[in-house]
Amino acid sequence: MDTNPCVKCGACCSYFRVEFYWREAEKNSEHQVPIKLTEDINDFKRGMKGTQEKNGNRCVALQGKVGKCVSCAIYTNRSTPCRRFQASYTDGKPNKRCDEARAAHGLKPLNRPERLTD
Numbered sequence: 001m002d003t004n005p006c007v008k009c010g011a012c013c014s015y016f017r018v019e020f021y022w023r024e025a026e027k028n029s030e031h032q033v034p035i036k037l038t039e040d041i042n043d044f045k046r047g048m049k050g051t052q053e054k055n056g057n058r059c060v061a062l063q064g065k066v067g068k069c070v071s072c073a074i075y076t077n078r079s080t081p082c083r084r085f086q087a088s089y090t091d092g093k094p095n096k097r098c099d100e101a102r103a104a105h106g107l108k109p110l111n112r113p114e115r116l117t118d
């Protein structure tokens with residue numbers, strides 16, 4: 001059965017900076033990202049806490065152990081960049097940024113057979 005490989009990964013949530021237009025954390029916005037889990041970046045952007053570090057970057061909303069079993073504590077309220085980020089082969093093509101995040105955590109890139117038979 002083809003399951004979502006992200007539930008056993010979480011590498012991108014523990015590698016990249018996650019920033020978005022500040023209004024996404026407003027109460028009347030579409031996604032309503034919990035503002036207490038975010039921080040000001042500049043006049044236009046907020047970012048997920050924990051993702052702005054140079055070392056030990058890890059989103060505060062990420063639960064579990066990277067590479068084993070993870071979940072997003074604010075999945076239904078996650079920001080646009082989180083919604084747009086795709087695992088390799090979600091659309092039939094590799095995603096270099098997915099591969100990069102996995103490599104940073106010592107995980108092999110997803111490949112098509114793994115994605116289809118996982």
Ligand code: SF4
Pocket residue numbers: 012013018048059060061062063071072073074075078079082
């Ligand atoms: S908000 Fe959720 S999906 Fe986005 S980086 Fe954090 S843990 Fe990952």
Ligand code: SF4
Pocket residue numbers: 005006007009010011012013085086087088097098099101102110
């Ligand atoms: S690095 Fe790729 S496989 Fe891992 S959680 Fe992010 S999108 Fe999913």
